[in-house]
Amino acid sequence: MxxxxxxxxxxxxxxxxxxxxxxxxxxxxxxxxxxxxxxxxxxxxxxxxxxxxxxxxxxxxxxxxxxxxxxxxxxxxxxxxxxxxxxxxxxxxxxxxxxxxxxxxxxxxxxxxxxxxxxxDKLPDAPWVEEAVACGAMRLCSVCDAYEASDSRIGVYGPSADIAAHGLFLRSYSRHVFLLPTDAGDVKNLREAKDAGVRILAFGGRLDFDGKQCAYIAADGSGTAFDSVYPFMxxxxxxxxxxxxxxxxxxxxxxxxxxxxxxxxxxxxxxxxxxxxxxxxxxxxxxxxxxxxxxxxxxxxxxxx
Ligand SMILES: Cc1cc2nc3c(=O)[nH]c(=O)nc-3n(C[C@H](O)[C@H](O)[C@H](O)COP(=O)(O)OP(=O)(O)OC[C@H]3O[C@@H](n4cnc5c(N)ncnc54)[C@H](O)[C@@H]3O)c2cc1C
CATH class of the missing domain: 3.50.50.60 (FAD/NAD(P)-binding domain)
Known part of the structure; x- marks a missing residue:
């Protein structure tokens, strides 16, 4: 005591x-x-x-x-x-x-x-994460800095239960918003997100970083690059x-x-x-x-x- x-x-x-x-x-x-x-x-x-x-x-x-x-x-x-x-x-x-x-x-x-x-923050398990955040290729707080990502290509990476809501929030900053689910579950609010023009890529890919941009590498090896990726984990x-x-x-x-x-x-x-x-x-x-x-x-x- x-x-x-x-x-x-x-x-x-x-x-x-x-x-x-x-x-x-x-x-x-x-x-x-x-x-x-x-x-x-x-x-x-x-x-x-x-x-x-x-x-x-x-x-x-x-x-x-x-x-x-x-x-x-x-x-x-x-x-x-x-x-x-x-x-x-x-x-x-x-x-x-x-x-x-x-x-x-x-x-x-x-x-x-x-x-x-x-x-x-829980972050993707990759050695380049700090470097990607430092250059804005990865962003961790949409309230803080989505303005800086306005009109750019934005990826939203995270569990299927959460990402559509984040995608919808980001849709008011850019019309190029993509959901990148980290699991095979049903994406909650997907219809609403799709109706707002948010696109979704297939589960099963991984994130990569080339020193300037993050890309989502699909299971077949094809890559989709983004100006900013927000992991919501x-x-x-x-x-x-x-x-x-x-x-x-x-x-x-x-x-x-x-x-x-x-x-x-x-x-x-x-x-x-x-x-x-x-x-x-x-x-x-x-x-x-x-x-x-x-x-x-x-x-x-x-x-x-
Ligand atoms: C990439 C990024 C960008 C951001 N951009 C913005 C922005 O533009 N605008 C904005 O408003 N916010 C922004 N934020 C959010 C902002 O950083 C946080 O809201 C803010 O840091 C919270 O302050 P805090 O003092 O509560 O916690 P912290 O800043 O996290 O400080 C907590 C401190 O407590 C210490 N601590 C924890 N446990 C213990 C313990 N047991 N004993 C002793 N010490 C302990 C930690 O080591 C740390 O030093 C951003 C966050 C990130 C990650």
Whole structure:
């Protein structure tokens, strides 16, 4: 159980933020500007690192890469003396006084915890995937960047149960949309997609990448090239540590929160992709502002000396 009475200023924080992506870094900036002690524990694998160039991120009319955005957000949080440690939190304990977070070799205590641990995309099992994402031949988020694929040839790769809905969404960007099913099941909503002009290629092919474009190689060896392929294969949640400390999850594995971003565990907040149905930077930073402000209000009042 937490032993907050014996914790030192070095290991006891008003708030520990778990995750150093856009959500966690924004929360840290807010907390430090509330004069709260704050530690960010980060495993260093933000989904934002994959963004070659974001063009819907507020304040960047010329676009910004994910790596540069993270660098700036971290610099901003560091500018207010946020503490950072590179660590993966493996377990969280909780009682009425607060939380103890356990890493591999260390432990930290906190009055409140903000989980900003994100998610990771399930991707095709190929060594070229990172290179294809970096050049836009493969795209992972249609809300983020389908605009950039407007009027181009778009492939939608994924389970037959899901791809038609994604294909229909993308049809409002281009009339050249092809479904590339990864299994032989019935494609849900196929009639609706076909009526909208979405085409479907036979199941049984594989994706290839020539350094510039992805192609769908059919079972007979023939290839169909695309300007962009969107794999929609689901994601790995990072909500396990929240569930283990008693936080309720949705059926799809997202952490459930109230309007203050707090879970059903008092003092445990969750923000960003690990929570949201709309996995966007603007949503993550908005949730961070709400959670940080609510955590600040929850903590004991400290008059300025
Ligand atoms: C290719 C691509 C393009 C995108 N383009 C855009 C775009 O243009 N616009 C937009 O709004 N969004 C875009 N997104 C989505 C955007 O990247 C995410 O919505 C955003 O990164 C979510 O931020 P987050 O802080 O919630 O999670 P993340 O950025 O994923 O950060 C989570 C952090 O928590 C850490 N972590 C996880 N578990 C633990 C643990 N147990 N202990 C310690 N640390 C942990 C991870 O290592 C990571 O550093 C894109 C995503 C991808 C993949």
């Amino acid at each position: 937490p032993d907050l009475d014996n914790a030192t200023a070095d290991t006891l924080f008003d708030v520990v933020v778990v995750g150093g992506g856009p959500a966690g870094l924004t929360a840290a900036t807010y907390l430090r500007r509330f004069h709260r002690s704050c530690l960010v524990l980060d495993a260093g694998d933000s989904r934002a690192r994959w963004i070659p160039e974001s063009n819907n991120c507020p304040g960047f009319p010329q676009g910004v890469s994910g790596v540069e955005l993270l660098r700036r957000m971290r610099e901003q949080a560091a500018g207010f003396d946020t503490r950072f440690e590179a660590a993966r939190v493996e377990q969280i304990e909780h009682d009425d006084d607060g939380f103890v977070l356990h890493g591999k070799d260390s432990a930290w205590c906190a009055r409140c915890v903000i989980l900003a641990t994100g998610l990771s 689901g994601s790995h949640t990072s909500a396990g540590i929240a569930a283990a400390v008693g936080a309720a999850l949705s059926e799809t594995g997202e952490i459930l929160v109230d309007a203050q971003q707090m879970t059903n565990v008092p003092g445990l907040f969750a923000i960003g992709d690990v929570v949201s149905g709309l996995n966007q930077i603007s949503v993550a930073v908005g949730q961070a502002a709400i959670a940080a402000t609510c955590a600040h209000r929850r903590l004991p009042f400290v008059p300025r000396p």
